Amino acid sequence: MPNSAPRPTAHHDAVRQLIRAGGEIVDSGLALASAGNLSVRLDDDRFVVSASGTWLNRFDEDSFTVMTLAGDVVGGAPRPSSEWKLHQRAYLARPDVGSVVHVHPAHAILLDAMRVPVRLITLDHAFYVASVGRTPYYPNGSDELADTAAEQLRTHNCLIMGNHGSTTVGDDLDMALRRALNLENAAEMTYRALVAGRDDLDFPWESEPHLHHA
Structure with a gap:
């Protein structure tokens, strides 16, 4: 994975982006109500993350907490998401990442529970998702969940956490959200193929990895 750090993001720009993305996430069916959380890195030491219990499609300027990478709250809402870790x-784990979307x-959760791998069916899936990491079930907000996810994210930009959800990262919020959308679209298409009785599909990028970056 790249090691270059993203450019700093002003707090008001990050909040504006997060408010917009929260509505888009609920509208697209990626999450319901407060079932999810998202963040933007502000600089080398700080990030802004959605606060505890906030509905993603009801975000306002008071819906976010500013934290340091040491885990200290330094601004905004006093209680960050339980998934701040x-x-x-x-x-x-990823100095190049500028945003995290959980x-x-x-469909992604269901396929993982069935132990069916998500197939990358379209070229967009192959390019934006590229590969999918996985962690077993761990309790919400636990160190085990955060640590195993971070380890998977060292080599994947998209991750499914068992019986829980997905986490995607990007150099900015738009890329992290684009990856979340493509991961779920790939999972839905995989599920539809299974319902149609087809699990024998072949795609050129599965044997030629360089096509992921065409």
Whole structure:
């Protein structure tokens, strides 16, 4: 994975982006109500993350907490999302990442519970998702969940967490969200193929990895 750090993001720009993305996430069906959390890195030491219990499609300027990578609250809402460690550990593991999106996409979670791998069916899936990491079930907000997710994110930009949700990262919020959308779209298409009785599909990028970056 790249090691270059993203450019700093002003707090008001990050909040504006997060408010917009929260509505888009609920509208697209990636999450319901407060079932998910997202963040943007502000600089080398700080990130802004959605606060505890906030509905993603009801975000306002008071819906976010500013934290340091050491885990200290330094501004905004006093109680960050219970999943703040997931975001913190992802930023520590990936200095190149500028945003983390954690949502609860139905098809991706269902396929993982069935132990069926998500197939990358379209070229967009292959390019934006590229590969999918996985962690077993761990309790919400736990160190085990955050640490295993961060380890997977060292080599994947998209991750499914068992019986829980997905986490995607990007150099900015738009890329992290684009990856979440493509991961769930790939999962839905995989599920539809299974319902149609087809699990024998072949795609050129599965044997030619360089096509992921065409």
